[in-house]
Amino acid sequence: MLQSRVKNVRIPTKPYYTQVYQEIWVGRRLKGFIVYKIRSADKKKQSKALNASSPAPAHGDHEPALRGWKNGLAGLIGNVRHRVDL
Amino acid sequence: MNENLFASFITPTVMGLPIVILIIMFPSMLFPAPFRLINNRLISLQYWLIRLTSKQMMTIHNHKGQTWSLMLMSLIMFIGTTNLLGLLPHSFTPTTQLSMNLGMAIPLWAGTVVTGFRNKTKASLAHFLPQGTPTPLIPMLVIIETISLFIQPVALAVRLTANITAGHLLMHLIGGATLALMSINTPTALITFIVLILLTILEFAVAMIQAYVFTLLVSLYLHDNT
Numbered sequence: 001m002l003q004s005r006v007k008n009v010r011i012p013t014k015p016y017y018t019q020v021y022q023e024i025w026v027g028r029r030l031k032g033f034i035v036y037k038i039r040s041a042d043k044k045k046q047s048k049a050l051n052a053s054s055p056a057p058a059h060g061d062h063e064p065a066l067r068g069w070k071n072g073l074a075g076l077i078g079n080v081r082h083r084v085d086l
Numbered sequence: 087m088n089e090n091l092f093a094s095f096i097t098p099t100v101m102g103l104p105i106v107i108l109i110i111m112f113p114s115m116l117f118p119a120p121f122r123l124i125n126n127r128l129i130s131l132q133y134w135l136i137r138l139t140s141k142q143m144m145t146i147h148n149h150k151g152q153t154w155s156l157m158l159m160s161l162i163m164f165i166g167t168t169n170l171l172g173l174l175p176h177s178f179t180p181t182t183q184l185s186m187n188l189g190m191a192i193p194l195w196a197g198t199v200v201t202g203f204r205n206k207t208k209a210s211l212a213h214f215l216p217q218g219t220p221t222p223l224i225p226m227l228v229i230i231e232t233i234s235l236f237i238q239p240v241a242l243a244v245r246l247t248a249n250i251t252a253g254h255l256l257m258h259l260i261g262g263a264t265l266a267l268m269s270i271n272t273p274t275a276l277i278t279f280i281v282l283i284l285l286t287i288l289e290f291a292v293a294m295i296q297a298y299v300f301t302l303l304v305s306l307y308l309h310d311n312t
Contacts, residue, residue: 008119013156020153023204027196031189 091258095251098178110180113167136163143305150205151312154305161190162301169250169293173286182251187243194304195239202311210311242303249296253289260285 097106120129136159143162144155165181172179180186202210214231215224260282267275 016153016156021157021197023200024157024193024197026200027193030196031192034192 091255094176094178094254094258095182097183106178106180109178110168110186113164113171116167117163143301147305147309148312150201151305151308154308157194158301158305161194161304162297165190165246165300166294166297169297170290172250172254173289173293179250179254181246182254184243184247187246188239190300191239191242195242195307198304198307198311199235201308205312213310238303238307242300246296246300249292253285253292257282257285257289 097104098109099105117132118129120133124130125133139162140155140159143158144152147154168179168181171177172181199210202213214228214235216227216231219227260278264275264278264282267278
C-alpha cells in the first residue's frame with residue numbers, strides 16, 4: 001500500500017513541492033514565526049503572572065499549564081503502572 | 087446556558103488527548119481517488135464537480151497562475167466539506183477556529199505576494215498606487231494601499247471564522263429558544279422552528295459560499311501577482 005502510495009501520490013506531486021510551492025513555503029515560515037512570537041509572549045505572560053502570585057514557589061507545583069494532553073497521558077501511564085505493581 | 091453555548095467551539099479531546107488533527111484529516115477520506123478508466127458514479131460525480139469548479143476558477147489565470155490549480159481546488163474542497171460536516175449536530179468544525187483560518191490564509195497570501203515580487207517586481211510594486219491618482223494624494227494613497235495589502239490575510243481568516251461561528255451560534259440560540267418556548271407558547275415555538283429551518287438552509291448555502299469566497303479571493307490575489 002505504501003509503495004503504491006509513493007508511486008501514485010508522492011512522485012507526481014514532487015515538482016509541486018520543489019518548484020511551484022516555493023513561495024508558499026516562505027509564507028509558511030512567516031506563519032511559523034508569528035506563531036512562535038505569540039506563544040513565547042504567552043509563556044512570558046504566564047510566568048510573570050505565576051511569579052507575581054506566588055513569590056516562594058512550592059516544590060512540585062511548577063507548571064499550571066501542564067494540563068491537557070500531557071496530564072492525560074501521565075494519568076494513563078500512572079494507571080498502567082499501578083496495575084502492574086498489583 | 088452560557089457554558090453550553092460555546093461548548094461546541096472547544097477543541098475536542100478524548101481522555102485528555104486532542105483529536106483535532108484526526109478531525110481535520112477526516113474530510114479527505116470522503117473523496118475516493120479515481121482508479122479506473124471508467125469509474126463508478128460517485129467518483130465520476132466528484133470528477134465532474136472538480137472539473138466544473140476548476141474550469142470556472144482557473145481560466146482567468148496565465149500559465150504561472152494555473153500551476154496553483156491543485157492548491158486552490160484542494161482548498162475549496164477542504165473548506166467546503168469541513169463547513170458542511172460542521173452542520174451535523176454535535177460535530178466540531180475546525181474552520182470556526184481563527185488559528186486554523188489564519189494558518190490557511192497567511193501562507194497562501196504571502197505566497198501570492200512573494201510570487202509577485204519575485205517574478206514581476208515593478209508590476210507588484212505598482213499595485214500600491216492606482217492609475218490616475220492626483221499627485222498631492224500619492225503619499226496618503228500609498229500608505230492606504232499598503233495597509234489594505236497587509237489586512238488581506240487577516241480579513242480572509244476573520245471572514246471565514248466569523249461567518250461560520252456566527253451561523254453555528256445562531257442555530258444553537260434559536261434551537262434553544264424553540265425548545266424553551268414549546269412549553270410556554272406553542273404557536274411562537276412553531277414560528278421559531280420555521281425560522282430555524284430557514285436558518286439551516288441559509289447555513290448550508292453560507293458553508294459553500296464561504297469556501298468559494300475564500301478560494302476566489304486567493305485566486306484574485308494570485309492573478310494580480312502573476
